[in-house]
Amino acid sequence: MTFEIKYTEQGFLDAINGGFKTTGYVTKTVGCVRRTAEAYLNKLHAVGAVEKIEIDNGASHVWRVVINE
Secondary structure, eight states: OOOOOOOOHHHHHHHHTTSOBOHHHHHHHHTOOHHHHHHHHHHHHHTTSEEEEEETTTTEEEEEEOOOO
16 A cells, blocks of 8 residues: 655635635645645644634634745
8 A cells, every 4th residue: 555645735825826815725636525625724833834813703714825035
């Protein structure tokens, strides 16, 4: 049995590049389940690659790629 990486961090970055995206949007774009998307996005957030922005008075959030200049 061979282990195959199905999703990459770059795939998640590509899904949210160019704007503010919901976890649901990322899930559909990447083709994974919500739990997988949340895990990758939280990991990218922890290393400063993406920003998590609360909306609706903290009831929800969107993601955005952090641009380092």
